[in-house]
Amino acid sequence: MNHDHQGVFCPAPSEPVAGPSSAFWVVVMGVSGCGKSAVAQLLAQTLGLPLIEGDDFHPPSNIDKMQRGIALADADRADWLLILGAELARCCDGAVLTCSALKRSYRNTLRSAVTDLRFVHLAISPAESLKRVAQRPGHFYPPSLVASQFEALQDPAGEPGVLCLAGDAALATLVQQAHVWLGRTNATCAE
Ligand SMILES: Nc1ncnc2c1ncn2[C@@H]1O[C@H](COP(=O)(O)OP(=O)(O)O)[C@@H](O)[C@H]1O
Ligand SMILES: O=C(O)[C@H](O)[C@@H](O)[C@H](O)[C@H](O)COP(=O)(O)O
Known part of the structure; x- marks a missing residue:
């Protein structure tokens, strides 16, 4: 089942959507x-593209789970990733999306929505992640879950269309x- 965050049905495209050559x-x-949100916000502004905040599309059950200190499982993320893919495809001239995209299979779900999808991976240490998450007041994501993010993370280096930066x-x-x-890399996406 594929719904947007307001419960409206979003058909998943059967083929990746291709935009104009400049998109x-x-x-x-x-x-x-x-730093996904911080970097993506500035990058979207710089590029003049819409920003899609992946966290805004989690179903309430996922937010509730994370708030209670329970890490999301593949099944919790499956519909969320399909919705994010549909959101990307809806932005015909391109977009910047924030999404943890921790596993290769998650990235492939997003890749199946639009052509030549690029990923900018912001790599940080567990200590830096913990420090930043602990300093973020009022955010639903608890520091106790940081370790689970590193357990789930599959380094995207070497996959097509990926840039890895020191976060x-x-x-x-x-x-x-x-x-x-x-x-x-525009129009080639070979890296
Ligand atoms: N490159 C950076 N240097 C220093 N602080 C940063 C950097 N990027 C993000 N932050 C800070 O770290 C915290 C988490 O950043 P955020 O963008 O919310 O990360 P994410 O969206 O990946 O969870 C925020 O307080 C943000 O201001
Ligand atoms: O797949 C997941 O486990 C979540 O998406 C997770 O990766 C995300 O980090 C949280 O939703 C917190 O949001 P921030 O990443 O913005 O801190």
């Missing part, structure tokens, strides 16, 4: 606290590096 879609990915660099540097890379 591209990019996922800013990584463990909790790696402890300055925000402006990260956005610039992603921007340059996206310009260089």
Whole structure:
């Protein structure tokens, strides 16, 4: 079953959606606290593309689970990833999506929604992730779940269309590096 966050049915595309040649879609990915939201917001502004916040599309049951300190399982993430793929496909001229996308199979679900999907992986240490998550007041995601993110993470290095960055660099540097890379790989997505 595939619903958007307001419960409206979203048909999943049977073929990845291709946009105009200038269009591209990019996922800013990584463990909790790696900087997905911060980087994606600036990157979307820089590129003039819509921002899709992956966390906004979790069903209440997932939020509730995480708030109670229970890590999501593959089954909890399956519909969420399909919805995020449909959201990407809906943005015909491209978009920037924040999504943890921790496992290769999750990334492949997103790849099946749009052509040449790029991923910018913000890699940080468990200690840095824990520090940042613990300092984020009012967020639903508890520090006790940080270790589970690293257990689930499958490094995307070597997969097509992936840029890996050190997430402890300055925000402006990260956005610039992603921007340059996206310009260089546009239309080929071979890296
Ligand atoms: N490159 C960075 N350097 C320093 N602090 C950062 C950086 N990126 C993000 N942060 C801070 O870390 C915290 C988590 O960032 P956030 O973007 O919410 O991560 P995520 O969306 O991956 O969970 C926020 O307080 C944010 O301001
Ligand atoms: O797949 C998951 O386990 C969740 O999506 C998780 O990766 C995400 O980190 C939380 O929703 C917290 O949100 P932030 O990543 O924005 O901290």
